[in-house]
Amino acid sequence: MACENETAVVLREAGQKVTPQRVHILCAIRHSGVHITASQLIEELRTSHPFVDASTVYRTLASAADLGLVYETDMGSGESEFEWVGKDRHHHLICRTCGDVTSLDNSYLDGVATLLYEEAGFQADLGHFAIFGVCKSCQAKA
Amino acid sequence: MACENETAVVLREAGQKVTPQRVHILCAIRHSGVHITASQLIEELRTSHPFVDASTVYRTLASAADLGLVYETDMGSGESEFEWVGKDRHHHLICRTCGDVTSLDNSYLDGVATLLYEEAGFQADLGHFAIFGVCKSCQAKA
DNA sequence: GATGCAGATGCAACCACTTGCATTTGCACC
DNA sequence: GGTGCAAATGCAAGTGGTTGCATCTGCATC
Missing domain, CATH: 1.10.10.10 (Winged helix-like DNA-binding domain superfamily/Winged helix DNA-binding domain)
Incomplete structure (x- = not known):
């Protein structure tokens, strides 16, 4: 193989x-x-x-x-x-209600990483991140 | 008491x-x-x-x-x-090398939460977050 | 191909945490 | 102050994951 x-x-x-x-x-x-x-x-x-x-x-x-x-x-x-680990770095949005996992492009958190490095000197490892919350359809149901 | x-x-x-x-x-x-x-x-x-x-x-x-x-x-x-859970919502920067934990003000991620809600309809629960990476002093040592 | 050794493996014991179930207890209602 | 019941507790057994240690093995060197 x-x-x-x-x-x-x-x-x-x-x-x-x-x-x-x-x-x-x-x-x-x-x-x-x-x-x-x-x-x-x-x-x-x-x-x-x-x-x-x-x-x-x-x-x-x-x-x-x-x-x-x-x-x-x-x-x-x-x-x-x-x-x-593939070519595409991405994050995950995980719904606390239904458990659904959606992928999220890396661009959302690039700014945060830059800010952290500039202001705190902290080199954040934001390559792969899990963000918890409530997804669109579960909000609609509630 | x-x-x-x-x-x-x-x-x-x-x-x-x-x-x-x-x-x-x-x-x-x-x-x-x-x-x-x-x-x-x-x-x-x-x-x-x-x-x-x-x-x-x-x-x-x-x-x-x-x-x-x-x-x-x-x-x-x-x-x-x-x-x-106190009044101040905050996050944690955790160093993968020395294990040190520093607190981080909530403001850094507010923008991300807003962006996620506007673009993906996802209500992110960013009240308390652990961000892994390498801290300033460990970077200096390396 | 034989040898040495650091690193990888398998086993078993261990730890952190969860779950099922019978018993107990807080508390709402009389 | 009783009574009933749902929720909380304690116990014990079970699960997912880790660790210590003796053994094994990939691989570099001869």
């Missing part, structure tokens, strides 16, 4: 050892649509690669998040969701 | 039963500086009111957060931190 070779290259460039477990875990994230929770990932790996331990999955996800290969977002459900 | 009477009134107005456990838990949050983790709270209650169960603490915190009496913030350490 081309994806696996590609993932191996990404890992090696990041200074990580290329193990079958890591390649499988990262490929699973890349192939699994936009978001995936850690437990969904473990469930999926259980069928395709039953020899991968849960702790390995969590450790791999944590190191991949540190390296900027994946985003880790707390969606408010208590479970973190993971997403492969 | 005046605080306890006041807390009882807040609870009753919110439609909650006023139990000694709830009053103790909420008073402990009010008295314990800015942030407190659930486990610190349980530890503190263990000495002052040893009859309060951990599950009661978590349930009380969850319902208080729902009612808007306290803020619950994931500080990235895996443990949620709780804070009594």
